Amino acid sequence: xxxxxxxxxxxxxxxxxxxxxxxxxxxxxxxxxxxxxxxxxxxxxxxxxxxxxxxxxxxxxxxxxxxxxxxxxxxxxxxxxxxxxxxxxxxxxxxxxxxxxxxxxxxxxxxxxxxxxxxxxxxxxxxxxxxxxxxxxxxxxxxxxxxxxxxxxxxxxxxxxxxxxxxxxxxxxxxxxxxxxxxxxxxxxxxxxxxxxxxxxxxxxxxxxxxxxxxxxxxxxxxxxxxxxxxxxxxxxxxxxxxxxxxxxxx
Amino acid sequence: xxxxxxxxxxxxxxxxxxxxxxxxxxxxxxxxxxxxxxxxxxxxxxxxxxxxxxxxxxxxxxxxxxxxxxxxxxxxxxxxxxxxxxxxxxxxxxxxxxxxxxxxxxxxxxxxxxxxxxxxxxxxxxxxxxxxxxxxxxxxxxxxxxxxxxxxxxxxxxxxxxxxxxxxxxxxxxxxxxxxxxxxxxxxxxxxxxxxxxxxxxxxxxxxxxxxxxxxxxxxxxxxxxxxxxxxxxxxxxxxxxxxxxxxxxxxxxxxxxxxxxxxxxxxxxxxxxxxxxxxxxxxxxxxxxxxxxxxxxxxxxxxxxxxxxxxxxxxxxxxxxxxxxxxxx
Numbered sequence: 001x002x003x004x005x006x007x008x009x010x011x012x013x014x015x016x017x018x019x020x021x022x023x024x025x026x027x028x029x030x031x032x033x034x035x036x037x038x039x040x041x042x043x044x045x046x047x048x049x050x051x052x053x054x055x056x057x058x059x060x061x062x063x064x065x066x067x068x069x070x071x072x073x074x075x076x077x078x079x080x081x082x083x084x085x086x087x088x089x090x091x092x093x094x095x096x097x098x099x100x101x102x103x104x105x106x107x108x109x110x111x112x113x114x115x116x117x118x119x120x121x122x123x124x125x126x127x128x129x130x131x132x133x134x135x136x137x138x139x140x141x142x143x144x145x146x147x148x149x150x151x152x153x154x155x156x157x158x159x160x161x162x163x164x165x166x167x168x169x170x171x172x173x174x175x176x177x178x179x180x181x182x183x184x185x186x187x188x189x190x191x192x193x194x195x196x197x198x199x200x201x202x203x204x205x206x207x208x209x210x211x212x213x214x215x216x217x218x219x220x221x222x223x224x225x226x227x228x229x230x231x232x233x234x235x236x237x238x239x240x241x242x243x244x245x246x247x248x249x250x251x
Numbered sequence: 252x253x254x255x256x257x258x259x260x261x262x263x264x265x266x267x268x269x270x271x272x273x274x275x276x277x278x279x280x281x282x283x284x285x286x287x288x289x290x291x292x293x294x295x296x297x298x299x300x301x302x303x304x305x306x307x308x309x310x311x312x313x314x315x316x317x318x319x320x321x322x323x324x325x326x327x328x329x330x331x332x333x334x335x336x337x338x339x340x341x342x343x344x345x346x347x348x349x350x351x352x353x354x355x356x357x358x359x360x361x362x363x364x365x366x367x368x369x370x371x372x373x374x375x376x377x378x379x380x381x382x383x384x385x386x387x388x389x390x391x392x393x394x395x396x397x398x399x400x401x402x403x404x405x406x407x408x409x410x411x412x413x414x415x416x417x418x419x420x421x422x423x424x425x426x427x428x429x430x431x432x433x434x435x436x437x438x439x440x441x442x443x444x445x446x447x448x449x450x451x452x453x454x455x456x457x458x459x460x461x462x463x464x465x466x467x468x469x470x471x472x473x474x475x476x477x478x479x480x481x482x483x484x485x486x487x488x489x490x491x492x493x494x495x496x497x498x499x500x501x502x503x504x505x506x507x508x509x510x511x512x513x514x515x516x517x518x519x520x521x522x523x524x525x526x527x528x529x530x531x532x533x534x535x536x537x538x539x540x541x542x543x544x545x546x547x548x549x550x551x552x553x554x555x556x557x558x559x560x561x562x563x564x565x566x567x568x569x570x571x572x573x574x575x576x577x578x579x580x581x
Contacts, residue, residue: 049470073476080474086466086521097464101476152475 006055015041017212028182028189030199033209034233039192043160047078073101077149081160087134091144098151119150139170159191175202196248208232258519269536276312276543310436318501319538320531321448321493324455326508327530328490331462332483335393340494341505343400347407348378349495354428368447368496375495432555433501440500447496454489455527462523504557506564
C-alpha cells in the first residue's frame with residue numbers, strides 16, 4: 001500500500017498536507033503524533049472513510065477510491081476505535097459479519113466457516129462464541145472485534161487505537177495478539193497508537209506526524225529521540241536505553 | 252441462526268392470541284350470531300346476519316390487523332435506520348406527509364383516485380427526506396430526529412386541516428383521506444391495503460438480516476464491505492411504503508410503530524430475522540385489540556383505534572424517552 005501526496009482539509013483548516021509514504025509489506029507500522037496532528041484523518045483516508053482532496057492511496061496498483069467497498073473489504077480489514085453492537089448479539093454471530101463481503105449473509109459455506117473458526121481461535125474468543133457480547137469484558141470485546149476483522153481473511157489489517165479504554169493487562173494482550181498476527185500469519189499491520197513506548201516495542205516502522213505532515217519515519221530505535229518527542233509533543237522527556245530497548249520516560 | 256425455544260413459544264402464543272381475538276372480534280357488536288351459525292353461514296348456506304357480518308366486520312378486522320402489522324414493521328425499520336428507539340412513522344411525520352400529498356393530488360386530479368397509494372408513498376418519502384435532511388448533522392441524533400419529526404408532522408397536519416377547511420371537504424375523496432378512520436371499511440379497502448402491505452412486509456423480511464448491521468457503527472459496516480448509506484435508503488423506502496399505504500387506508504395512527512417493536516425486542520430480542528415477523532403479528536394483535544375495544548368501551552358509540560393508541564401510546568412514549576436518556580445521553 002502506498003500513500004501519494006495526500007491533502008485533506010476541513011473547511012480552511014488543512015489537516016493533511018502532502019503526506020506520502022509506503023506501507024512495508026509484512027511489517028507493523030505505527031502512526032504516532034499529538035492530538036489533532038492528522039493521524040485519525042490519515043487513517044480514515046487510507047480506509048476509504050474519507051476521500052482525499054489531492055493525492056491518492058494505492059493498493060495493488062489501484063487507487064482505493066476506485067475499489068468498491070466490497071472488494072476493499074476482501075483485501076483490507078479495519079478495527080475501528082469505537083464500536084457498538086446490540087446487547088444481546090452473540091459473539092459467533094458478530095464474527096460472521098466479517099464474511100459479508102463474500103456474500104456471507106446468505107447461507108454460509110465451508111470457506112466462511114473455516115475463516116470464522118480461524119478468526120475466533122487466533123483471538124481466543126472461541127470459548128465464548130455462544131455468549132452475548134455484553135457479557136464480556138472490555139479486552140474480550142476488543143478481541144471479538146479483531147476476530148470480526150480477521151474473518152475477512154485479508155493480508156492487511158488496520159487498527160485505530162486498539163488499546164484505548166483498556167487496562168494495562170488487556171492492552172498488552174491485544175498488542176501481543178497483533179504481534180502474533182504479524183509474525184505467525186504474515187499480516188501487514190498499520191495502527192494508530194497513543195502510548196509511545198508501546199509503539200516502540202511493538203512496531204517495525206514508525207511514522208511520526210505533526211500538523212498534518214510527516215516529521216520522521218523509520219525504525220523505532222533510530223527515529224525516537226528526545227528531539228523528536230520535543231518536536232511532536234512539545235514536552236521534554238528522557239529517552240533511555242534499557243537492555244537494548246529504547247524507553248521514553250513518560251512521567 | 253436457530254430459533255431459540257423462547258422465541259418459538261412467543262411466536263406460537265402471539266399467533267394463538269391473534270386467532271382468538273379474531274374470533275371474538277367477529278362476534279363483537281350489535282349483531283350476534285352463534286359460532287355454529289357463523290361457520291355454516293360462511294361455508295355452507297346463506298344466512299343474512301352472517302352475510303352482514305361478512306361485509307361489515309370482516310373487512311374492518313382484516314384492515315385493522317394488516318394496518319397494525321404494517322405500522323409496527325415500519326416502526327422497526329425506522330428505529331433500525333435512525334438508530335433511534337423512539338422513531339414512529341406517525342410521530343415523525345411520515346403519515347401526515349402521505350395524507351397531505353395524496354389529498355391534494357386527488358382533489359385536483361380526482362380521476363387518479365385509484366393511484367392514491369402511490370401518492371401516499373410520494374408524500375411519505377417527501378416527509379422522510381425532510382426529516383432526514385433537516386436532522387442530519389454528523390449523524391442522526393435521536394432527539395433531533397424526534398424534534399424535527401414533530402415539527403414536520405405539525406406542518407403537514409396543519410396543511411391538511413387548512414386544505415380541508417378551505418374547501419377540500421367538498422371533494423369527498425380528499426376529505427376521506429384526511430379524516431379517514433377504520434370504520435366502514437369494505438373488501439375493496441382490504442384488497443388495496445393487502446396488496447401493498449404484503450409486498451412491503453415481504454421486502455421487510457427479505458432485508459431483515461441487513462437491518463441487523465445498522466446496529467453497528469457506520470464505519471464498521473463500511474469496513475465490512477457494505478455501503479451503509481444505500482442500505483439506509485433501501486430500508487427507509489420500505490418503511491415509508493408500509494407507513495404510507497396504511498395511512499392511505501386508515502388515516503394516521505401513531506404509537507403502534509413505537510410500542511410494538513419495543514415489546515417485540517423485550518420478548519424475542521434484537522435479531523431482526525425474528526423481530527420483524529414477530530412485530531408484524533404482535534402489531535396486528537394490538538391494533539385489532541384497540542379497534543375491538545374501541546367498539547365495546549362506549550357502545551353504541553365507537554372510539555377510533557387511533558385515539559386509543561394515542562391515549563396508551565403517549566405515556567409509554569414518555570417512559571421510553573426517560574429510559575433512553577440513560578443509554579443515549581441527551
